[in-house]
Amino acid sequence: MLDEQDQELISRGLEADLNRAEMRHLYRLAVTQPPALEEMAQLLGLEHGFQEALQQERRMVVGTNLTGKAVAAMVAGQAQRNSFGSFVRHLWAWFFSPRTVLLQPFSFVGGVAAVVLALGLFPSMDRDLVRPGGVTSVSTPPRLAIQDVQFNQAEARVNWTxxxxxxxxxxxxxxxxxxxxxxxxxxxxxxxxxxxxxxxxxxxxxxxxxxxxxxxxxxxxxxxxxxxxxxxxxxxxxxxxxxxxxxxxxxxxxxxxxxxxxxxxxxxxx
Structure with missing residues (x-):
């Protein structure tokens, strides 16, 4: 069972307000105790419901004039497109604390994934090398090439005795x-x-x-x-x-x- 301290860590984790020791304890808790994962999912559901209620309230506040209706339609479409993105952002914020992002294991994995994605989207290309002092050196192919040329054995025209x-x-x-x-x-x-x-x-x-x-x-x-x-x-x-x-x-x-x-x-x- 989860005690009050664990529940507090889960709720604070949703707001990304944990230090390194608390994040490690929360990771261990999520692995060893299944109720902790259920509690996290419930909190995420409540957060998602709160966001939907907030959007509904905004739609009710909008007036009946033409400009208000257009703005309401834009907000509704944006909310529908960002529903999944909002869920992912909150889950990301819950797992990664801004103050300890460089030392958390999940942050390291996320950084590696971002680097792999960037390398896949942008193929490597030759770039100018900028040296200290503002001197720019453009990479050029080498001008020296080695070729092996075999010569036939030469024979003297005169057979010296x-x-x-x-x-x-x-x-x-x-x-x-x-x-x-x-x-x-x-x-x-x-x-x-x-x-x-x-x-x-x-x-x-x-x-x-x-x-x-x-x-x-x-x-x-x-x-x-x-x-x-x-x-x-x-x-x-x-x-x-x-x-x-x-x-x-x-x-x-x-x-x-x-x-x-x-x-x-x-x-x-x-």
Whole structure:
């Protein structure tokens, strides 16, 4: 059975005049004692009847003139449309006290429901980001994109058969043991400008042919119609090493010349 204190809480709850402790006690009372719910329903019915009586009194007070009749019709229609809304508002006010709305469980559930409803009615959209200082930054799509491009394996047009390095102040000799129709190709590479001397010793009465040039990056040399016994000497007079690639027939011999100057003098004396 409900005591006087419980009945007082129910009546005050209808007016939304309860503190937090009283609201918790009233929630517990509504769950554990069914008569409390019946009492709440009766009070809501009385409140609804009071509102209807008040509307009836207003209709009786209205005069018989045309303006009064129009106003009475508007009030009657509004009262009919708001009958259910009035019931919901009173039930809401009874459950949620204005002074404790932020700490009551039902208030939290109601707030979550309102947020879900708002998100459903208003779809998300991109908005400008307002930063401190009044600077507005408009969101833009990223301009950097990564793409994976697969390249086919590259093949060199020239199949180099030898590769060697000529240090600064040194020389290297290429001895051709066989002849052929295909030319002997030489490619020189240097990271800095370097002076090179390419000497061709043909043997016999043909003598020698000397070519001087400065390589700055990549240089090329070609020996056409190579013959057995030909020699090609590459001398590096610069200050940086020179990388040499050679493509020729089989049987070519590559050797370093440590005493190239002495051999040159010997050839000249002969």
């Amino acid at each position: 030898n590769r060697f390095v000529v240090p600064p102040g040194a020389a290297t000799r290429l001895s051709l043991n066989n002849g052929g129709k295909d030319p002997v190709l030489l490619q020189f590479e240097s990271v800095q400008p370097a002076s090179l001397e390419v000497i061709h010793y043909a043997g016999g009465v043909s003598g020698e042919t000397v070519r001087l040039f400065t390589i700055d990056g990549i240089g090329f040399a070609t020996l056409r119609e190579p013959r057995q016994g030909d020699e090609v000497v590459v001398r590096n007079s610069g200050n940086v090493p020179v990388l040499v690639y050679m493509r020729g027939m089989d049987g070519a011999t590559v050797s370093d010349l440590q005493n190239l100057q002495q051999k040159d003098k010997t050839r000249q004396n002969l």
